[in-house]
Amino acid sequence: MFCPYKNSYLQLVVAMNPRVINKAVDEAMQVKNLDLHTEQPAAQRLESMQPSLFAPHVDITRAQLGFGRIGLRLLNRDLHSTDPLKQLQALHSLLDQVQISENAMFLIDLNVVYRLVDIMFHSDAVVREKVCLNLSHLASYYQGRLRILSKPDIVDNLMTLILKDRKEIRYAAAYTLRSLSRDRCACATMMENREIVENLLKVIRNDHTGIVILYLKILENLAEWNPVRALKANAFQIMMKLFENSDPRIVSIAMDCMSQLCRHHIGQILADENDLTFVLMSHLTSPSIDIIISAVGVMAWSTLTTRSKWRAKERCLELTNLLVILCDSNKPILQLRCMQVLINLCDCPDIRNHLERYRLKHISNVYIRTHEQWDGTSVTRNYEEETGHNYRTMCIEGVETVKNDYGDNELVINVHSYLQTVTDLKQQLIKAILWKSYKD
Structure with a gap:
C-alpha cells in the first residue's frame, strides 16, 4: 500500500x-x-509540476x-x-x-x-x-x-x-x-x-534550453580543471556563437565558460584575434545583471595581454565610463570584477592618465557595502526566500554564491573577508591610477 x-x-x-x-x-x-x-x-496541484x-x-x-x-x-x-x-x-x-x-x-x-x-x-x-x-x-x-x-x-x-x-x-x-x-x-x-568534452560540444547547440545550461556548467567545471582539451575542440568559437543566444541564462553561463578558457595563454591569444573585449562591451549594458557580471568576469582575463590593452585604448572613453559606472553598483561581485579590469587597463599610460584626470574622484567615492548589508549572494534577498547564507547544502540553484578565499569549499561564505578584498582592491586601483613611471 x-x-x-x-x-x-x-x-x-x-x-x-x-x-x-x-x-x-x-x-x-x-x-x-x-x-x-x-x-x-488531485486538488491543489499545478499542471507544471506533472x-x-x-x-x-x-x-x-x-x-x-x-x-x-x-x-x-x-x-x-x-x-x-x-x-x-x-x-x-x-x-x-x-x-x-x-x-x-x-x-x-x-x-x-x-x-x-x-x-x-x-x-x-x-x-x-x-x-x-x-x-x-x-x-x-x-x-x-x-x-x-x-x-x-x-x-x-x-x-x-x-x-x-x-x-x-x-x-x-x-x-x-x-x-x-x-x-x-x-x-x-x-x-x-x-x-x-577521451570524448566527454568533444561530445558535450557536439550536442550543446541542438538541445533544449534547460539541458544546454547543464552541459555548459559541466564544461565550465571541466575547463577549470583543464582548458586545453576544450580549446582543441573549438570551444572558444562555440562560446562566441552562444553569446548571440536569446536566453540570458545561456549567454551568462557561456561567458563563465569563456572565462575559464581565457585563463590559458592560447585562450588569451584567441581573445585578441577575435577582439573579445569589444564583443563584450555590447553586453555591459544588458538588462540582465547576470550577463553583466559574467561579461566583466571574462574581461578580467581578456585584458591581460599587451595587445588587448592597446586595443582598449581606441575606445578608452566609452569603456572606462561603463566600468566606472558599474563599480558604483551595490553588488560586491560586480565591483570586484570591474576594479580588476580597470587595474589591468592601467598598464596602458593613456588609459591611466585619462582615469586620473576625469575619473579618480568618482572611483574614490565608490561605496562598498558592510557585512550587515550583504548576504553573500549576487541577488537581493527577498522576504521568505531561502537564499543568503547557505551552510548545509552545496549551493542554491540560480544564485551566485561566493567561494572561500582558499580551496573550493562552498559550505561557508566568508563575507567579511570578501568585502575586505573589495576594499583592498579599491585602494590598489587608486594606487595604480596615481602611479608614475621613473621618467615622470
Whole structure:
C-alpha cells in the first residue's frame, strides 16, 4: 500500500490504486478532514509540476519521510527484483530516502551505487530516469562520489544516455554529470574519458534550453580543471556563437565558460584575434545583471595581454565610463570584477592618465557595502526566500554564491573577508591610477 504520509511503498505488491484504499478507509472511519490528495483528480496541484515520466500510483505533492533501516535494506534488495513494478516502486521510494542525509549514508554503505549503475540501461525509460536522479543526490556526498567514480564505465554510460536517449533522460544524466563535476578530484577522473568534452560540444547547440545550461556548467567545471582539451575542440568559437543566444541564462553561463578558457595563454591569444573585449562591451549594458557580471568576469582575463590593452585604448572613453559606472553598483561581485579590469587597463599610460584626470574622484567615492548589508549572494534577498547564507547544502540553484578565499569549499561564505578584498582592491586601483613611471 502507498502511504501518503511517507511517500513510499510499504507493500511489495499492490493490486489496485492505493489512493482508493486510503479514501475508502477515511470514509469508513467517518474522517471529516479528508485528504484532498486522495481525490481524483488531485486538488491543489499545478499542471507544471506533472512529470512526463512518472511511476504508477505516486502523488508527487506529498512530503518525504523515512521508514527505518530494515526498509532501506529491502529497497536495496528490490532494485534487482525480477518484477518490473516492484523494481520501479523501490526506485521511487529510494529517491525519497536519499534526500535524507542519514539514510543516504546508510545506503551508500550498502553499495546501492553499484546496484543503480547495473540497471542504468534498463528497458523502461522511467527506471533510467530514476537511476540518474538517485545518482545525482548521492553525488552530493563525498562518499557517494567516491563510490560512483569507482565504477570505471559510469562516465561512458552517462554520455551514452546523453547522446542517444530521450530528453527527460538526457536532462537527468546531465544533472548527474554536473553534480559529479563540482568536485575537482572528480573532474580529473571524468577527464580520463577521451570524448566527454568533444561530445558535450557536439550536442550543446541542438538541445533544449534547460539541458544546454547543464552541459555548459559541466564544461565550465571541466575547463577549470583543464582548458586545453576544450580549446582543441573549438570551444572558444562555440562560446562566441552562444553569446548571440536569446536566453540570458545561456549567454551568462557561456561567458563563465569563456572565462575559464581565457585563463590559458592560447585562450588569451584567441581573445585578441577575435577582439573579445569589444564583443563584450555590447553586453555591459544588458538588462540582465547576470550577463553583466559574467561579461566583466571574462574581461578580467581578456585584458591581460599587451595587445588587448592597446586595443582598449581606441575606445578608452566609452569603456572606462561603463566600468566606472558599474563599480558604483551595490553588488560586491560586480565591483570586484570591474576594479580588476580597470587595474589591468592601467598598464596602458593613456588609459591611466585619462582615469586620473576625469575619473579618480568618482572611483574614490565608490561605496562598498558592510557585512550587515550583504548576504553573500549576487541577488537581493527577498522576504521568505531561502537564499543568503547557505551552510548545509552545496549551493542554491540560480544564485551566485561566493567561494572561500582558499580551496573550493562552498559550505561557508566568508563575507567579511570578501568585502575586505573589495576594499583592498579599491585602494590598489587608486594606487595604480596615481602611479608614475621613473621618467615622470
